[in-house]
Amino acid sequence: MERFSTSLLGQAETVLLATDGSHFSDGALQEAIFFGQACRAKVIVLHVVQVEAESIRAANSKVMQRQQELAPYLDQVRKMARDSGVEIEIVVVGGGNPEKTIVEQARLRKADAILMGRHGKTGRLSLLVGSMTAKVIGQGFPRVLVVPKDFLITGAHILLALDGSPNSRQAVQEALSLGKTCTTLQRLTVMAVVKKDDNAPQARELVDEVCGQCLSAGLRVACDPLVQTGNPAPLIVEAARERKVDMILMGGGGKSFMGKILMGSVTKHVIGGAPCAVLVVTA
Numbered sequence: 001m002e003r004f005s006t007s008l009l010g011q012a013e014t015v016l017l018a019t020d021g022s023h024f025s026d027g028a029l030q031e032a033i034f035f036g037q038a039c040r041a042k043v044i045v046l047h048v049v050q051v052e053a054e055s056i057r058a059a060n061s062k063v064m065q066r067q068q069e070l071a072p073y074l075d076q077v078r079k080m081a082r083d084s085g086v087e088i089e090i091v092v093v094g095g096g097n098p099e100k101t102i103v104e105q106a107r108l109r110k111a112d113a114i115l116m117g118r119h120g121k122t123g124r125l126s127l128l129v130g131s132m133t134a135k136v137i138g139q140g141f142p143r144v145l146v147v148p149k150d151f152l153i154t155g156a157h158i159l160l161a162l163d164g165s166p167n168s169r170q171a172v173q174e175a176l177s178l179g180k181t182c183t184t185l186q187r188l189t190v191m192a193v194v195k196k197d198d199n200a201p202q203a204r205e206l207v208d209e210v211c212g213q214c215l216s217a218g219l220r221v222a223c224d225p226l227v228q229t230g231n232p233a234p235l236i237v238e239a240a241r242e243r244k245v246d247m248i249l250m251g252g253g254g255k256s257f258m259g260k261i262l263m264g265s266v267t268k269h270v271i272g273g274a275p276c277a278v279l280v281v282t283a
Contacts, residue, residue, distance in 0.1 A: 012035060012039045012041045012112035012113060013039070013041050013042065013110075013112060014041055014042045014043075014044060014109060014110055014111045014112055015032055015035050015036065015039075015041055015042075015043055015044070015111055015112060015113050015114075015115060016043075016044040016046055016102075016105065016106045016109065016111035016113070016114050016115065017029060017032040017043060017044065017045050017046065017114075017115045017116075018046050018047075018048070018102045018114055018115070018116050018136070019045060019046070019047055019117065020047070020117070021047055021069075021070045021073050022117075023149065024117045024118065024149045025116075025117035025149075026117070026149050026150060027117055027118075027147035027148050027149050027150055027151040027152075027277075028115045028116055028117040028118075028145075028146075028147040029045075029077065029080070029117070030152070031115060031145070031147050031153060031277075032045075032115050033080055033081060033084050033086055035113075035115075036081070036084065036086035036087070036088070037084055037085065037086055041086075041112070042087045042088070042089065043081065043086055043087070043088045043089075044088070044089050044091060044105070044106075044109050044111060045074070045077055045088055045089070045090045045091065046091045046092075046093070046102065046105050046106075047066070047070060047091070047092045047093075048093060048094070048095045048098040048101045048102060048105075049062055049063045049066045049092065049093065049094045049095070050094075050095070050096075050098060051063070051094035051095065051096060052096060059094045060094075062094060063092060063093065063094045066092060067092045070092065074090055077090065078090070089109075091105065093105065099135035099136045099138075099139060100139060102114065102136055102139075103136060103139040103140075103141050106141055107141070112142075112143065113142075113143040113144070113145055114136065114141055114143070114144045114145070115144075115145045115146075115147065116133055116136065116144065116145070116146050116147070117146075117147060117148075117149065118133070118146050118147065118148045118149070118271065118272075133146050133268070133271050134267050134268040134271065137252050137267060137280050137282070138252075140252070140282050141282065142281060142282055143174075143279065143280070143281050143282075144279070144280045145277060145278070145279045145280075146271050146274075146277060146278045146279075146280070147277045148274070148275075148276070148277065151246075151276065151277060152246075153246055153247055153276075153277050154184065154246050155178070155182045155184050155185050155246070155247070156184055156185065156186050156187070156246060157185075157186060157187045157188075157189070157243065157244060157245050157246055157247075158175065158178065158185065158187075158188050158189070158245065158246070158247050158248075158249055159188075159189045159191055159236070159239060159240050159243065159245040159247070159248045159249065160172065160175045160188060160189065160190050160191065160210070160249045160250070161191050161192075161193070161232075161236050161248060161249070161250040161251075161270075162190065162191065162192045162203075162206055162207060162210065162251075163192065163193075163251065164192075164202075164206055165251055166251075166283045167251030167252045167281065167282050167283050168250070168251035169251070169283070170251055170281050170282065170283040171249050171250055171251040171281050172210055172213070174249060174279070174281050175188060175190075175210075175214075175249055176213060176214065176217055176219070178249075179214060179217065179219035179221045180217070180219065185221055186221065186222065187221065187222045187223075187224065188214065188219075188221050188222070188223050188224070189224045189226055189239065189243055189245065190207040190210045190211055190223060190224065190225050190226065191207065191226040191227070191228070191236065191239055192204075192206055192207050192226075192227050192228075193227075193228050193229070193230065193231075193232040193235050193236065194227070194228075194229050195229070195230070195231075195232075196229070197229050200227055200229060203227045204225070204227050207225040207226065207227060208225055210223075210225075211223040211224075211225050226239065232266050233266045233269035233270050233273065234269070234273070236248065236250075236270050236274075237269075237270060237273040237274055237275070240274055240275060240276055241275045245275075245276050246276050246277065247276055247277045247278070247279060248270065248274055248276060248277070248278045248279070249278075249279045249281070250267070250270065250278065250279075250280055250281075251280070251281055251282070251283075252267070252280050252281065252282035267280065
């Protein structure tokens with residue numbers, strides 16, 4: 001399947017790839033390079049070395065040692081960028097709280113989005129990976145894209161998960177923007193999950209409203225409303241798998257009439273279990 005012709009990050013000028021230097025970051029790396037090409041954006045490749053409360057000299061020594069260990073990987077990244085005509089900057093820094101350091105660097109360098117990889121495994125390990133990503137998302141950065149290893153985003157079918165919160169409404173705006181800029185987007189599934197049937201009518205109204213916005217905006221995209229009752233995370237993941245979705249788009253969480261369904265453990269479980277990329281946006 002072809003790549004979408006215009007990046008889902010719109011007019012992004014800078015994207016930051018947070019990498020652990022392993023092959024589990026390959027999916028995020030290839031997407032970062034693609035976004036660099038599609039947007040003519042600069043790519044910041046960031047690796048954070050975990051350092052505890054120790055002397056500056058000891059911390060610097062640890063960072064330098066890690067840089068040497070990563071040299072072959074970073075040389076490969078440079079070659080990929082050079083071959084693709086993408087401007088990159090490689091940054092290796094120490095930090096006591098990696099998630100805070102990642103977001104601080106992204107803000108410092110005015111990144112439009114943070115890209116992160118995810119282990120290709122399921123089960124407990126994937127939830128640990130999701131937990132770190134959820135911590136980054138919890139810092140309130142506007143856009144965080146999580147890409148599984150060896151996964152290719154085509155932009156053909158997006159699942160938009162809603163809960164009525166401000167961040168969820170921001171996700172709607174991202175979806176509408178994507179519908180305008182990505183010519184290969186064919187289908188948008190607009191999904192809301194309620195824990196009780198009593199909230200189903202409100203959820204149905206919400207998803208129908210978003211589909212109406214797509215129609216009003218003149219998007220040539222098939223919009224499928226979907227409301228389900230039950231445990232949000234597994235239902236979202238299963239819907240993405242059954243419908244062969246290549247990206248889940250969701251808000252970073254917030255209170256709504258359906259409760260905090262897309263916060264904390266739910267976001268973590270969606271990221272850890274999703275068969276596709278997950279873009280989390282925060283208002």
